[in-house]
Amino acid sequence: MDLHTIESIETPRTRADLTGLSATDGLLSGGTWLMSEPQMHLRRLIDLRGLDWPDLTVTEQGLEIAATCTIERLIAAEYPPEWRATPVFSAAARALVASFKIWKNASVGGNICLGFPAGAMISMTSALDAVLLVWKADGSDQRLSVPEFVVAQNQTALEPGDVLRSIMIPASALTQPTTLRKMAMSPLGRSGVVVIGRREPAGALISVTAATRVPFVISTKSMEPDEVAAQVDSAIPPQAYYSDAHGAADWRRHVTGVLTRDVVVELAGS
Numbered sequence: 422m423d424l425h426t427i428e429s430i431e432t433p434r435t436r437a438d439l440t441g442l443s444a445t446d447g448l449l450s451g452g453t454w455l456m457s458e459p460q461m462h463l464r465r466l467i468d469l470r471g472l473d474w475p476d477l478t479v480t481e482q483g484l485e486i487a488a489t490c491t492i493e494r495l496i497a498a499e500y501p502p503e504w505r506a507t508p509v510f511s512a513a514a515r516a517l518v519a520s521f522k523i524w525k526n527a528s529v530g531g532n533i534c535l536g537f538p539a540g541a542m543i544s545m546t547s548a549l550d551a552v553l554l555v556w557k558a559d560g561s562d563q564r565l566s567v568p569e570f571v572v573a574q575n576q577t578a579l580e581p582g583d584v585l586r587s588i589m590i591p592a593s594a595l596t597q598p599t600t601l602r603k604m605a606m607s608p609l610g611r612s613g614v615v616v617i618g619r620r621e622p623a624g625a626l627i628s629v630t631a632a633t634r635v636p637f638v639i640s641t642k643s644m645e646p647d648e649v650a651a652q653v654d655s656a657i658p659p660q661a662y663y664s665d666a667h668g669a670a671d672w673r674r675h676v677t678g679v680l681t682r683d684v685v686v687e688l689a690g691s
């Protein structure tokens with residue numbers, strides 16, 4: 422849609438060009454959400470794609486994903502064969518119910534910066550111990566985990582002028598097998614509950630998203646399905662679950678337990 426309040430579009434080339442951004446500047450990545458509804462508070466768009474960050478950088482330390490990397494590019498790329506966790510990129514992306522226009526243009530960073538409970542890239546990165554690098558408006562750097570970054574429903578730790586630069590996923594997480602379960606109210610419905618499990622050397626890591634307002638990550642030494650489900654249930658306060666058109670809070674809590682058991686059973690055999 423046309424954004425009638427926008428007076429100019431700037432294309433930064435370096436970090437210095439990002440100096441002085443304010444709350445009336447909209448950071449444009451894929452633009453799929455920015456262009457989907459009126460943005461009455463915005464006067465300028467800052468097209469981050471002009472910074473030309475390399476989409477994906479594979480190193481011994483892990484995978485660095487530029488915030489502007491599209492979700493399509495992330496799931497189409499090839500990765501080292503020992504990175505057994507990478508199928509979760511595609512599994513999480515498929516939990517994002519979207520038209521082909523969103524699928525091709527939406528960026529990993531744009532998805533995370535919205536802070537939606539059902540943010541597909543929030544689910545994926547929270548399960549893989551990702552570290553988010555934020556370029557603060559004052560010129561400093563800040564590194565946050567995903568649960569630290571998503572502070573409330575649709576709200577992140579970003580302050581006006583802050584830019585999410587990249588997402589670093591450590592090799593230690595990428596080498597571990599993962600599995601994802603999603604439940605929605607209809608076959609093509611938006612995720613009501615997403616549970617991702619990652620096998621750790623002793624036990625598993627469980628991430629819960631979509632069911633709760635913010636992501637929850639629980640590490641357990643147990644691989645006994647009922648025990649892990651009980652640990653997850655006690656780690657998430659009942660009021661963290663929420664009700665909307667995609668599911669009631671008590672349904673979300675119950676299904677989180679069901680999917681957690683399922684994930685643990687599968688991980689135990691991996």
Ligand SMILES: Cc1cc2nc3c(=O)[nH]c(=O)nc-3n(C[C@H](O)[C@H](O)[C@H](O)COP(=O)(O)OP(=O)(O)OC[C@H]3O[C@@H](n4cnc5c(N)ncnc54)[C@H](O)[C@@H]3O)c2cc1C
Pocket residue numbers: 447448449450451452453454455456457469488489516517518519523526527528529530531532533534535537539540541542579583584585586611612
């Ligand atoms: C009809 C519809 C249905 C959708 N359903 C789902 C769904 O089920 N699950 C789901 O996960 N998503 C859903 N989405 C959201 C979709 O995933 C987002 O539109 C997309 O992920 C946003 O990515 P983008 O790159 O296009 O971001 P943009 O639209 O460019 O930006 C999104 C927001 O993030 C800010 N931003 C972007 N990049 C940065 C950065 N690097 N640093 C700081 N701030 C930044 C922007 O200023 C803006 O506020 C839906 C969207 C629509 C329109």
